[in-house]
Amino acid sequence: MDGQSASRAQGPQGTQASTPAQAGAARGGVPRTVPLLFYGLLLAALIAAPMAGAYPVFVLKVLCFALFACAFNLLIGYTGLLSFGHAAFFGGAGYVAGHAMKVWGVTPEVGLVLGTLAGAAIGYVVGALAIRRQGIYFSMITLALAQMLFFFCLQAPFTGGEDGLQGIPRGKLFGVLSLSDDLTLYYVALLILVLAFALIVRTVHSPFGQILKAIKENEPRAISLGYDTDRFKLMAFVLSAALSGLAGAIKALVLGFETLTDVHWSMSGTVILMTLVGGLGTLSGPIVGAFVIVALENKLGDIGSFLASATGVEWFNSLGESVTMVTGVIFVICVLLFRRGIMGELQALFSRGRH
8 A cells, every 4th residue: 555655646647646637627618728828818918908008007006916816816715725915925025025025125035035035934933833734723713823924014213103114216227227117027027927937837837736725625525645735835925925925026026115905814805706706726816816906906996986977976986096996896796796806707608609
């Protein structure tokens, strides 16, 4: 038995560890060319967005939150771990990167690397303390530890307290390419997002990713095959935290400031909503979800004004002040009626159409 278990545990190509991936492919029923075509169209749309008149800072925010949501989805969508504390990695890394660029005078690429490392370090500490817990206990530990970081950022002198860290310079990338122009910064951020997304795709489809799927679907079975599931979950947690930190560092660079909002528990709720709206366990879903939520937060007032003028109902003019209520309603609708999210529903619809 020991020899058989060891041989089967050598990789997810073994009998049981590869089953989740094969089952997922069978459930999706989507040809390989369809996602590639969609990714190509999505990339083309992102490249053309500023040229089509999109406000650069708006699409930059979309890129930052898209990366944040993709990082979170790697944990919940493919490992089955629900973290309520991802704001700690996102905001904590933003403070580290912002402080390094403003006070230490480091170049943007060094600041982004430091932010990523800060996210990974915080993630390792939180993960090491929480990873042996299951279900809601895991989630609540991540929330509690994240709130500890929030109060630290509130009291620490170098964070600026309630005023936040202001005046973060964009500087020059590698000392050559100035990032003061929004368009230049946009394409640099887009390149980083593409590379990070490629890393996530490679991770999901690697032997490591197959083991994560096996743990999500049946952790006791994965343990019986000889896998150290706690170690694999911790690795996934740290990778997710590192990419979240990279997203937070980019956001600090883009906006030029870092505030307590980014380390508040509500930011963790926002990324959960983005992932849920786009589609849990889908590679492109978090990007779509990030666009939808950021667009709502920025354009809800305009939508309300349009509805007020079209219907004559004055209440719609106050819709821009009700972002939290609207996003809450969207969350409830997704949980009750729309669990697969936008991309999940599209995949299911395409699969039904082929059969």
